[in-house]
Amino acid sequence: MHARHPHPATPGASAPAQLPDAFPPKRGKKRGGYNCGRCGLPKKGHSCHVPATTTPADSTSSAVIAAVSSPLSVVLSPSPLRQSYPHPRRALSFDDIDVRDSIGSDNEEEYIDPDLEPAVCSGRLPPTCLWNVLRRLPPPALLSAAKVCKGWRETARRLWRAAEELRLRVPAKAQVGLVGSVLQKCPALIRLSLRMESDVDATMLACIAFSCPNLESMEIFTASTSINRITGDELGRFVSDKRCLTSLKMEGCSNLGGFILCSSSLSTLWLSDLHSLSKMVFNCPSLKEISLDFSRQENDNTNLTTMVDCLGRSCPRLQNIHIASIRLSHAVVLALTAANLRGLRMLSLVLGSEITDASVAAIASTYSNLELLDLSGSTISDSGIGMICNVFPETLSKLLLALCPNITSSGIQFAAAQLPLLELMDCGMTICDPNSQSPIAEESSDCELQNTPNSKLHLIYQKLIIKHGRLKKLSLWGCSGLDVRFYS
DSSP states (O other), X not given: OOOOOOOOOOOGGGHHHHHHHHSOOOSSSOOOOSBOTTTOSBSXXXXXXXXXXXXXHHHHHHHHHHHHHOTTOTTXXXXXXXXXXXXXXXXXXXXXXXXXXXXXXXXXXXOOOGGGHHHHXXXXXXXXHHHHHHTTSOHXXXXXXXXXXXXXXXXXXXXXXXXXXXXXXXXXXXXXXXXXXXXXXXXXXXXXXXXXXXXXXXXXXXXXXXXXTTOOEEEEEEOTTXXXXXXXXXXXXXXXXXXXXXXXXXXXXXXXXXXXXXXXXXXXXXXXEEOOOSOEEEEOTTOOEEEEEEOOOTTOOOOHXXXXXXXXXHOTTOXXXXXXOTTOOHHHHHHHHHHOOTTXXXXXXXXXTTOOHHHHHHHHHHOOOOSEEEOTTOOOOHHHHHHHHHHOTTTOOEXXXXXXXXXXXXXXXXXXXXXXXXXXXXXXXXXXXXXXOOHHHHHOSTTOOOXXXXXXXXXXXXXXXXXXXXXXXXXXXXXXXXXXXEEO
């Protein structure tokens, strides 16, 4: 074989005229030549010895040569040459590598490790940096970032597949298919939180059950304009089918009607806006926390005594109980004490106007290790506070007695003095001036004070002196009957 001889060096002014003869343009694949543009020798294993000229004409010719010889230099070539391509590529294309690395390379395509592919396809950005940046984006922004380039699209896809927690706000006019398309991107999802501005029904539950086989925690919050149409039977089927579900929180449960929940893994259950439940069966031996918030309607005919009795028999591991209902009574408290839940640490019975000092005595005689006691909205008096202080001096750290009209400043002061571990105390709307109109009571119809005969015995403009070493928060909102307050 005869080796090619180098072409003689030509003056800079004649270089543009010889370029079409030396490098004829190709209209098929836009691939450059395999010879050096300065000396003419093959590029493979070649180090050019001809120095580059610095004249303006040579700089123009070198740009044209680079544009012809490198298929990856479309972004970096002058704009008139970009317009000659039928489909110009993006100006900020992260798919391309530097043209200087490809001119001296004999291979058109290099092997890219799959683990390092995001680094090459993202403008030399390290994969860990790109991952940490994209993982902080909300779902809409992540969907937009996936449209930037191939590298970002692949990283976004991996983020969706590796996501374990997802929070979504579903607009009012959105359909179930929108939520399903997003959930199908996350096969490893275990925690889901939905802020629903549209209606919720069984179709949404079926979509979640199909798209999230390993779901452990689900939260559904409803807006004021949305309606939760899920029934008790549909909720029971969902809970029984999800063997990994440990936490369920749902708002707007006014259409349940009744339910039977059977789950060996469920440990946390929050249901709000309940109304007139005909049956409530809990077969959840691992349940540790339950919160049931009933509607404030007078026609609510839920039998709370039967419900509490069922909880005591089927959920022996309960530690936290919260029940908010105007139907709470002393009979419900007696049913709760009969359950004898040994692990109970937090008890909250809110808005029970029929809960009296006798109810406090029953609670104190059965559950002596309470850390939180909330009897807001009850009719207990200072005598009930005295029983609380005698039984829980070494365990109670949070005491909430808001909306209790029979409590005076003496009872509040006595509780602060006798409970050394107390950190939170709420006595809002307890000592009120009957002649003053509270704006809070006017705006909120759910927090109306119960008229009791003992309310006439209250002394207005009472003094309150509290000295406590660990008390972090003392709430006296709406106490217009207090004239002087001293905190230290």
